[in-house]
Amino acid sequence: MRGAVLYAPGDVRVEDRADPTIIEPTDAIIKVAAACVCGSDLWPYRGIQPVTEPSPMGHEYVGVVEEVGSAVRTLAPGQFVVGSFFASDNTCEICRAGYQSRCVHAVPVGAIGTQAQYARIPLADGTLVATPATPEPDLIPSLLAASDVLGTGWFAAVAAEAAPGKTVAVVGDGAVGLLGVLAAKQLGAERIVIFSRHADRQKLAIDFGATDVIAERGDAGVAHLKELTGGLGAHSVIEAVGTQESMMQAIGATRPGGHVGYVGVTHGVQLPGMELFFSGVHLHGGPAPVRRFLPELIDLVWKREIDPGKVFDLTLPLEQAAEGYAAMDERRAIKTLLTL
Amino acid sequence: MRGAVLYAPGDVRVEDRADPTIIEPTDAIIKVAAACVCGSDLWPYRGIQPVTEPSPMGHEYVGVVEEVGSAVRTLAPGQFVVGSFFASDNTCEICRAGYQSRCVHAVPVGAIGTQAQYARIPLADGTLVATPATPEPDLIPSLLAASDVLGTGWFAAVAAEAAPGKTVAVVGDGAVGLLGVLAAKQLGAERIVIFSRHADRQKLAIDFGATDVIAERGDAGVAHLKELTGGLGAHSVIEAVGTQESMMQAIGATRPGGHVGYVGVTHGVQLPGMELFFSGVHLHGGPAPVRRFLPELIDLVWKREIDPGKVFDLTLPLEQAAEGYAAMDERRAIKTLLTL
Numbered sequence: 001m002r003g004a005v006l007y008a009p010g011d012v013r014v015e016d017r018a019d020p021t022i023i024e025p026t027d028a029i030i031k032v033a034a035a036c037v038c039g040s041d042l043w044p045y046r047g048i049q050p051v052t053e054p055s056p057m058g059h060e061y062v063g064v065v066e067e068v069g070s071a072v073r074t075l076a077p078g079q080f081v082v083g084s085f086f087a088s089d090n091t092c093e094i095c096r097a098g099y100q101s102r103c104v105h106a107v108p109v110g111a112i113g114t115q116a117q118y119a120r121i122p123l124a125d126g127t128l129v130a131t132p133a134t135p136e137p138d139l140i141p142s143l144l145a146a147s148d149v150l151g152t153g154w155f156a157a158v159a160a161e162a163a164p165g166k167t168v169a170v171v172g173d174g175a176v177g178l179l180g181v182l183a184a185k186q187l188g189a190e191r192i193v194i195f196s197r198h199a200d201r202q203k204l205a206i207d208f209g210a211t212d213v214i215a216e217r218g219d220a221g222v223a224h225l226k227e228l229t230g231g232l233g234a235h236s237v238i239e240a241v242g243t244q245e246s247m248m249q250a251i252g253a254t255r256p257g258g259h260v261g262y263v264g265v266t267h268g269v270q271l272p273g274m275e276l277f278f279s280g281v282h283l284h285g286g287p288a289p290v291r292r293f294l295p296e297l298i299d300l301v302w303k304r305e306i307d308p309g310k311v312f313d314l315t316l317p318l319e320q321a322a323e324g325y326a327a328m329d330e331r332r333a334i335k336t337l338l339t340l
Numbered sequence: 341m342r343g344a345v346l347y348a349p350g351d352v353r354v355e356d357r358a359d360p361t362i363i364e365p366t367d368a369i370i371k372v373a374a375a376c377v378c379g380s381d382l383w384p385y386r387g388i389q390p391v392t393e394p395s396p397m398g399h400e401y402v403g404v405v406e407e408v409g410s411a412v413r414t415l416a417p418g419q420f421v422v423g424s425f426f427a428s429d430n431t432c433e434i435c436r437a438g439y440q441s442r443c444v445h446a447v448p449v450g451a452i453g454t455q456a457q458y459a460r461i462p463l464a465d466g467t468l469v470a471t472p473a474t475p476e477p478d479l480i481p482s483l484l485a486a487s488d489v490l491g492t493g494w495f496a497a498v499a500a501e502a503a504p505g506k507t508v509a510v511v512g513d514g515a516v517g518l519l520g521v522l523a524a525k526q527l528g529a530e531r532i533v534i535f536s537r538h539a540d541r542q543k544l545a546i547d548f549g550a551t552d553v554i555a556e557r558g559d560a561g562v563a564h565l566k567e568l569t570g571g572l573g574a575h576s577v578i579e580a581v582g583t584q585e586s587m588m589q590a591i592g593a594t595r596p597g598g599h600v601g602y603v604g605v606t607h608g609v610q611l612p613g614m615e616l617f618f619s620g621v622h623l624h625g626g627p628a629p630v631r632r633f634l635p636e637l638i639d640l641v642w643k644r645e646i647d648p649g650k651v652f653d654l655t656l657p658l659e660q661a662a663e664g665y666a667a668m669d670e671r672r673a674i675k676t677l678l679t680l
Contacts, residue, residue, distance in 0.1 A: 093572060094596050102596030102620045104571070231444070232433060247613065256434050256442030256626075262617070269613025273587065273606030277626045280442045286596075286620040 003116030004057045004321040004338075009047030010329075012322045017056065020112075020120035025071035028124035030063035030081060034144045035115045036312065037324050037336040039174050040265050045325050048267055056113025057321075058338075059085035060148040062140060065128070066118065074125045080135060081128040082298060083121055084290035085109045085148050090126030100126070100291035115321055117340055129294040132302060139301060141309025141337055145179065146297040149335065150308040151290030152263045153179030153240065154297065157187055159261030159284040160236035164188035167229055170210075171221075171250045172240030173201040175311040175335040176263060178208055180238040182308055185209025186300070189236070193228065195221050195249070201334065204310060218245055222252040234258060239285070242266045248275075256280035263288055312337040343456030344397045344661040344678075349387030350669075352662045357396065360452075360460035365411035368464035370403035370421060374484045375455045376652065377664050377676040379514050380605050385665050388607055396453025397661075398678075399425035400488040402480060405468070406458065414465045420475060421468040422638055423461055424630035425449045425488050430466030440466070440631035455661055457680055469634040472642060479641060481649025481677055485519065486637040489675065490648040491630030492603045493519030493580065494637065497527055499601030499624040500576035504528035507569055510550075511561075511590045512580030513541040515651040515675040516603060518548055520578040522648055525549025526640070529576070533568065535561050535589070541674065544650060558585055562592040574598060579625070582606045588615075596620035603628055652677040 003017040020029055035058050043049040065079045075081065088095050088103035095103045107122040121127055135143060142150075153176045162168045162184040170177045170184070173196035184192050185208060193212040194205040202213045214224045226233055232255040239250035242264025250260050251271075262285030276283070300306045314333035316324045317340075324336035343357040360369055375398050383389040405419045415421065428435050428443035435443045447462040461467055475483060482490075493516045502508045502524040510517045510524070513536035524532050525548060533552040534545040542553050554564045566573055572595040579590035582604025590600050591611075602625030616623070640646045654673035656664045657680075664676035 093570070097595075097597045099597035099620055230433070242613075242617075244613075255437075257437045257439035257629075266613030266617045271611040271613060271616070273582075273584075273609025273611060276611070276623075277602070277606045280439055280626040281624070283616075283623040284621075286617050289597075 001117035002318060003113055004318065006044055006051055006055045006057050008051055009045060012045065012057065012325050014319050014321050017116060020118050022067060022069045023120065024122060025069040026123050026125065027069045028065055028072055028075055028121050028128060029067040030061070030119055030121055031066045032061050032063040032114055032117060032119055032340050034062055034140050034340065035338045036060050036144055037328055037338070038148060039176060041325070042329055043265065043267060045329060056116065058113050058115030059108070059110035060144060061114035061119060062144045062147060068124060072124050075128060075130065079130040081130050082143050082146050082294060083109070083128045084151065084294065086287065087122040087127040088291055089123050090291060095126065098292045099289045101287040101289040115318065115338055127291065129298060131298055141312050142301040142307055143298065144337065145308035145311060146294060146301060148290060149175045149311060150179045150297055151293050152176050152288040154183040154293050155288035155290070156180045156238040156240060156261035156263040156285065157183035159259065160238050161259040162187040162189045162236045165190050166235040167191040167193065168236040168238065169193040169195065169225055169234040169253050170238045170240065171195050171246050171253070172264060173198060173205060174240060177238065177240035178204050178311055178334070179308050180240055181205050181210050182208040182306060184238070186306065193225060193234065207310065218249055219252070221249055225253045236261070240264050242269070244269050247271065251276065251279050251281055254279065254281040258282070259284070261285055311335045315339060341457040342658060343453055344658065346384055346391055346395045346397050348391055349385060352385065352397065352665050354659050354661050357456060360458050362407060362409045363460065364462060365409040366463050366465065367409045368405055368412055368415055368461050368468060369407040370401070370459055370461055371406045372401050372403040372454055372457060372459055372680050374402055374480050374680065375678045376400045376484055377668055377678070378488060379516060381665070382669055383605065383607060385669060396456065398453050398455030399448070399450035400484060401454035401459060402484045402487060408464060412464050415468060415470065419470040421470050422483050422486050422634060423449070423468045424491065424634065426627065427462040427467040428631055429463050430631060435466065438632045439629045441627040441629040455658065455678055467631065469638060471638055481652050482641040482647055483638065484677065485648035485651060486634060486641060488630060489515045489651060490519045490637055491633050492516050492628040494523040494633050495628035495630070496520045496578040496580060496601035496603040496625065497523035499599065500578050501599040502527040502529045502576045505530050506575040507531040507533065508576040508578065509533040509535065509565055509574040509593050510578045510580065511535050511586050511593070512604060513538060513545065514580060517578065517580035518544050518651055519648050520580055521545050521550050522548040522646060524578070526646065533565060533574065547650065558589055559592070561589055565593045576601070580604050582609070584609050587611065591616065591619050591621055594619065594621040598622070599624070601625055651675045655679060
């Protein structure tokens with residue numbers, strides 16, 4: 001089969017890879033219908049995260065079940081499925097508490113690489129959620145979004161306790177931040193403020209439900225937000241970047257007793273204890289337990305109540321994955337969908 | 341009047357200070373019935389927090405209202421009151437959300453100094469809670485505990501979401517940690533693990549409801565806790581120290597999706613973003629909004645359902661405050677009560 005492999009920073013190649021096969025009886029093989037490039041794929045692409053060997057890429061996917069292992073009970077070949085970027089058994093105590101991304105048997109799908117024609121998904125019963133039927137083609141981008149970027153934005157909004165009557169601020173206008181806006185809107189937030197200085201992203205944020213846009217960053221951004229909130233800060237802040245500046249901006253933008261939901265994969269962040277202590281905020285985040293939300297998100301997409309697929313502003317065939325990465329890296333695209 | 345003043349690390353003196361007077365119409369003057377030495381008083385006493393000028397000491401207090409300003413509506417001279425270490429209006433949006441220690445008009449009582457015969461308490465209506473009547477003398481230590489050390493341990497347990505069916509671990513066997521045990525017990529926790537290597541503190545923790553004691557610290561302590569919890573860690577962890585090691589121990593001891601309530605005043609702590617991200621814990625803490633809990637805590641003490649005053653294992657007259665500090669510094673005492 002064909003699949004994307006990262007050889008070195010800036011060097012993504014689509015090449016022949018071995019077809020996946022069932023290894024564990026709980027595995028399923030899926031024929032990938034669509035995959036995409038994640039903001040977190042840019043960390044190694046940019047060399048910020050070291051690339052020590054050629055690495056299959058991709059952890060977001062929708063597709064059709066091709067084959068199942070002997071222990072798979074709930075899935076059958078031919079079903080269209082959406083999965084999360086962590087395979088999980090969905091039965092352990094951590095999964096049952098809603099933290100499937102930290103399942104005691106969790107397997108990172110990123111190590112398998114779903115920017116490819118086929119993928120082996122471990123723990124298929126616990127990981128994959130079938131759609132009610134084969135989707136109309138125009139639903140595929142939104143179902144694909146549920147696999148990570150929507151699920152992650154949704155988790156951030158839940159972690160930030162977005163809810164009716166609340167002001168939610170969103171740090172980061174990438175795909176996750178934008179879908180954090182959509183999630184906050186769905187969760188009933190009264191006011192949604194996006195920090196963004198890019199006209200196209202501002203527009204999409206407003207489409208998704210943002211009520212205010214702040215162009216400033218850092219302390220100036222926090223000061224502007226406080227002006228909008230009677231000096232207090234937001235009740236809920238979604239952090240979807242993962243840098244020192246964005247984390248401190250998120251904490252600073254939150255009122256005492258408020259909630260920060262952070263999902264930007266942190267790189268080089270050190271949170272100063274004293275500042276955190278006196279902020280009085282709640283801090284929760286990490287790798288989103290997307291599996292927790294998949295049934296609900298698939299349902300919303302299926303009923304066409306949300307259209308998260310709008311974050312894909314570049315669609316390319318898998319063979320042109322390299323251009324898909326470059327466009328995101330150079331901010332020419334918010335998010336690239338790869339067709340197969 | 342007489343009051344304790346810190347001149348330099350290790351140098352606490354009881355000397356004549358000016359009698360406080362009403363400054364703002366919302367002030368009250370109280371005749372202090374009992375005060376005490378806080379673990380946080382030891383930071384400047386030990387020179388870890390700089391002492392730049394002679395500083396009146398103390399922020400925990402119970403006493404009798406002596407005089408009220410013209411705007412005070414709910415209190416009258418002669419009432420016995422308990423207050424928090426942050427004066428708060430208890431009416432602003434932050435107070436109404438339960439974060440009175442971050443009231444938009446908050447005044448730190450520590451700057452006033454309650455290790456003294458009298459104290460001016462700002463924002464008296466919002467800060468002081470009257471007891472149902474003049475308390476029996478044996479209730480005074482427990483009412484005094486409510487002013488900070490119990491209120492802080494209670495907040496930590498609430499922030500850690502201690503509840504029925506949960507395992508709660510407590511990092512720190514000082515007075516706050518011990519009362520965190522008491523709080524977790526009251527909140528219905530199923531299992532309460534104290535990290536402690538001091539026999540007297542272990543005993544008190546067990547009196548307050550601890551079910552298990554772990555003597556190891558750091559990674560070894562975390563490993564031992566995981567053994568007790570099926571490899572997962574505690575649902576809820578109370579952090580009541582404030583050092584890098586104790587914070588990392590608390591985070592490490594918490595299962596993914598669990599809750600850390602941290603109330604040790606952090607000194608020199610830098611939380612590594614990556615480790616925090618992948619821990620998947622909820623983190624909440626800071627200066628405890630004791631005022632939120634005072635009515636409930638006073639009620640529990642009044643009905644003799646809890647006896648938090650047992651943390652005072654040394655009682656001295658105010659004039660011997662220096663010995664009270666030294667005994668805590670040298671760990672000869674858990675907590676010193678000062679009589680007036």
